[in-house]
Amino acid sequence: MTSLPGSEIVTPLQECAQEAPRRPVPALFMPLTRASASIEATLAIAFSAEEPEGVPGPGGRTVELVAAVDKWAEKEAKLRRTLKQVLDGDVLWSNPLEPVTLPQADCLLDVECLEAACKDLSALRAALKNISSLLKLGGTLVSAGVLGCSFYMVGPRKFSFLVLTEEILRDALNTSGFAVVEFQSEPRFTKNMFNLCDYSGKYFFIARKEKEA
Ligand SMILES: C[S@@+](CC[C@H](N)C(=O)[O-])C[C@H]1O[C@@H](n2cnc3c(N)ncnc32)[C@H](O)[C@@H]1O
Numbered sequence: 001m002t003s004l005p006g007s008e009i010v011t012p013l014q015e016c017a018q019e020a021p022r023r024p025v026p027a028l029f030m031p032l033t034r035a036s037a038s039i040e041a042t043l044a045i046a047f048s049a050e051e052p053e054g055v056p057g058p059g060g061r062t063v064e065l066v067a068a069v070d071k072w073a074e075k076e077a078k079l080r081r082t083l084k085q086v087l088d089g090d091v092l093w094s095n096p097l098e099p100v101t102l103p104q105a106d107c108l109l110d111v112e113c114l115e116a117a118c119k120d121l122s123a124l125r126a127a128l129k130n131i132s133s134l135l136k137l138g139g140t141l142v143s144a145g146v147l148g149c150s151f152y153m154v155g156p157r158k159f160s161f162l163v164l165t166e167e168i169l170r171d172a173l174n175t176s177g178f179a180v181v182e183f184q185s186e187p188r189f190t191k192n193m194f195n196l197c198d199y200s201g202k203y204f205f206i207a208r209k210e211k212e213a
Helices: 012-017 029-036 060-067 072-082 121-132 166-175
Strands: 041-043 083-086 105-111 135-147 151-154 157-160 178-187 201-209
Touching: 072 083, 121 135, 121 166, 135 178, 166 178, 166 201
Parallel strands: 041 083, 105 135
Antiparallel strands: 135 201, 151 157, 178 201
């Protein structure tokens, strides 16, 4: 995979090569999928994956999916047409896009970012409030991630996760001004690769911003 000149996009493998990267960086699979659907988007908060291709983990299946794509030039062109901008972000900042301020969005998508960023429950509530500031009132937060996960490995490096349960997520959403519209979860079906990532299940939720946090 080549990097895309002139953009902030960095491949997961490049991310892996950096020692203790300061800022989150986006992975490609998410915007690639969106590009296929021709959705105009701003890639605002980082969608990042430290997992190198082929290494199973929370994002393993998706990384595999991207690895299977063979029309890279076409995909790259589509992605460039679709994404309006790529910004650095940090969900722990009150304006996660500091110093940029964007008009509030209709929808935010998070995949395994909150549990990576937050060390405890108060940080989780604060992060939800921070990203809520990016959303219109009535806007939608879509999130997917892992339950019961305390760590994942990328090669020899261990990354910690905040251990989440459905109850913790629902409570944090409610106290941060969100109403849960839908919440689904499923247990982990196999303990394969448990030494690489100890998640016990996966979650997916849709929440609506009910009030300014
Ligand atoms: C397990 S990875 C998930 C990456 C990708 N979304 C995926 O599904 O594979 C967790 C990501 O959270 C990002 N992250 C960690 N702290 C963050 C923060 N404070 N704000 C935003 N993103 C953060 C990391 O850069 C990392 O890429």
